[in-house]
Amino acid sequence: MAAARGLAWALQEPIRVEISRRTEPEPAWVKWVALAEKIAWPLVAVLALLVLRKPLINFLGEVAKRATEISIGGLGIKLPTMSEAQLSDEILTFKAADALTVVNDSAKRTLFSMFQQQAKFDFAAINLGRGDQWLSSRLYIFALMLQRMKSLRCIVFVATGPDTGSQFIGTTTPEKIRWSLARFQPWLETAYIQAQQTVPILIQDEYGAITPDAGEQIVRNFLTNITTPTATRLETDFDWVMLGPNQQWEHTTWLSREYLESAFGYVLWKDSILSSELKKEAKDLLRRSAPFVARTKKNGEFLSLVDRVTFLDEMASKIADQYHL
Numbered sequence: 001m002a003a004a005r006g007l008a009w010a011l012q013e014p015i016r017v018e019i020s021r022r023t024e025p026e027p028a029w030v031k032w033v034a035l036a037e038k039i040a041w042p043l044v045a046v047l048a049l050l051v052l053r054k055p056l057i058n059f060l061g062e063v064a065k066r067a068t069e070i071s072i073g074g075l076g077i078k079l080p081t082m083s084e085a086q087l088s089d090e091i092l093t094f095k096a097a098d099a100l101t102v103v104n105d106s107a108k109r110t111l112f113s114m115f116q117q118q119a120k121f122d123f124a125a126i127n128l129g130r131g132d133q134w135l136s137s138r139l140y141i142f143a144l145m146l147q148r149m150k151s152l153r154c155i156v157f158v159a160t161g162p163d164t165g166s167q168f169i170g171t172t173t174p175e176k177i178r179w180s181l182a183r184f185q186p187w188l189e190t191a192y193i194q195a196q197q198t199v200p201i202l203i204q205d206e207y208g209a210i211t212p213d214a215g216e217q218i219v220r221n222f223l224t225n226i227t228t229p230t231a232t233r234l235e236t237d238f239d240w241v242m243l244g245p246n247q248q249w250e251h252t253t254w255l256s257r258e259y260l261e262s263a264f265g266y267v268l269w270k271d272s273i274l275s276s277e278l279k280k281e282a283k284d285l286l287r288r289s290a291p292f293v294a295r296t297k298k299n300g301e302f303l304s305l306v307d308r309v310t311f312l313d314e315m316a317s318k319i320a321d322q323y324h325l
Helices: 002-012 028-058 090-096 099-103 111-116 136-150 174-184 186-196 212-225 258-268 278-286 308-322
Strands: 069-072 075-078 123-126 153-160 165-173 241-243 248-251 273-274 292-297 301-306
Touching: 002 174, 069 111, 090 099, 090 111, 090 136, 099 248, 111 136, 111 212, 123 136, 136 174, 136 186, 136 212, 153 174, 153 301, 165 258, 165 292, 165 301, 174 186, 174 258, 186 212, 273 278, 278 308, 301 308
Parallel strands: 123 153, 273 292
Antiparallel strands: 069 075, 153 165, 241 248, 292 301
16 A cells, blocks of 8 residues: 555656757858958958969059159059168267277266167167178167167168168178177177176166167177176187277277178168159069168168068058958
8 A cells, every 4th residue: 555655656747858959069061260360351362462462563643753653443552661760970989999998987878878869779870891890799789779779670780882872781680689799709798688787777668679788888888898807808819909099998899891791791681762753663662572671772781771561561451441441
């Protein structure tokens, strides 16, 4: 009887039934679609430049030689010429004067005056002359500090040529100059590291700029560190130069075109376009590959520097707007 009552109670109790559905794995094509959506615009921009490269070269609109804008199928695109840091004769005394003259309080019109300027510089042109204009130590600290203090993006090298005093050699970044020189002359990097140790440094922006006074003190310390009697000079060490009326020995070398190209010619961009009517310059610019391209005369004389990356970015943007990509 008890068993019968238990069975009846069990039959009255509601029975819970759970139904689960097996989740199918997401098809692989769904992930590819999502990825394609993310990269669609960059891909379209690149393909547009590749596919339309020849038509763009062929259909560059005619403009006057002194025009500042190119017409490409109704698109107005400027040739982005970069701003040059003006190196006056007074500033350039820094490139080869003896360290005592440079660090003297009366020699404020050297590299230090550039630290006080408000403007930023895109590039600086370094003229090596016949190999008797710039010391390796001065180029090292010049490139390093102007990149840090003035956001310098590029350095252009020129030298004396057959029929010009400023024949284009190549361009590179200040950072590559620093590390290339440090490979061949490691004492320069050591002197720079030591030069910072006693200077209070307050970072001014996201690029690592410091106050002009701190920058000046670092340069002073750097030059002192590579000059006798502070620097140790070995009679068997040939990388020393005697400078100025003070006859100071500095641990450095003169920079010639040959030394530049043998030591770090592999980091130089040598792309250039011939100065002519703007239409042709734009065509030639599309055929180059370096991020910075020099404009030169027929004899190789350097005239200005063009930001090729900005030029292509603007072109891609204009094409996308024109064709609603």
